[in-house]
Amino acid sequence: MYHQISRLLRAACAYNGADPARNQHLIKVHNYARMIADGEHLDAHTQFVLEAAAVLHDIGIHEAERIHHSSAGQYQQMEGPAVARKILADFPFEQEDIDRICWLIAHHHVYKPIDGIDHQILLEADFLVNAFEEPYTEPQIQQFYETVAATKTGKELLRTHYSS
Template sequence: MTNKELILANLMRAMIKYDGGDAPRIQHFVKVHDFARMIAIAEGMTGEDLFVLEAAAILHDVGIHVSEARYGNCNGKHQEELGPNEARKVLSEVDGFTATQIERICWLIAHHHTYQDVTSLDHRILLEADFLVNSFEDHLALEGIITFRDHVFRSESAISMLNDMWGL
């Protein structure tokens, strides 16, 4: 096991503790992490970029509970607003992240429901991985899945996974 794998395992454990008692949300971020890692590797991402993406995938929905407490819902824009501060709290419990990495992780969390003007591979993959999971968990209609794929997905591996998953 590498040091980065250990850091990510510790982060996942900290996030499970943070979301304690909320098994559906824990299951969600574990699946998003796995899809993000799989897509990233297939797209050739390695090293620090992969490490930061994996951390962001684990933490991407960290703003949900505080959003529900403050606004009474878990609207994506509220998650983007409140998530980075919550992510910093969780990240402070886990050694191994630089200030630069934390800033990028928080930026990704602050944009994980922003589908326009996506210019970076890590942002794109996080959106795609989250949708792969949400399309199943939210019981989305096939026409909505196809529309989202056609307008948002760009990574060949993510498109292939979505098509295979839904028999498209």
């Protein structure tokens, strides 16, 4: 299965093109998602779907900019699933898994309600990377730590990275 994720990482980077910031973002978010999933002992299938969603979570950015002239989260979430379905058409994924990946893409900025461990981990992985890239302030990180972060591994990573 890891071979498919590795291939998907390359496909997402190829779709983004010469955009190192976005490509490095998706590679980092995927890696954090995998680290948290490993730490939380997810079953292999849930982890596989989560990893695919982490790779593709921001794939709607280019279409959001083209159609809405904005890379705001709400537009990325709106445009991401259609792009993801096109990329995933070249992969032997079950329809049900593609639907879940697209749901996760469409909800990766939704903090309430959190629907499932895959959603929870995707939010934590994206936040761990955005906290550095944006960057977020100490109070913003603290707030996420106290009100959104929930997994033991995600919270540990937040503490070790940002001393929350």
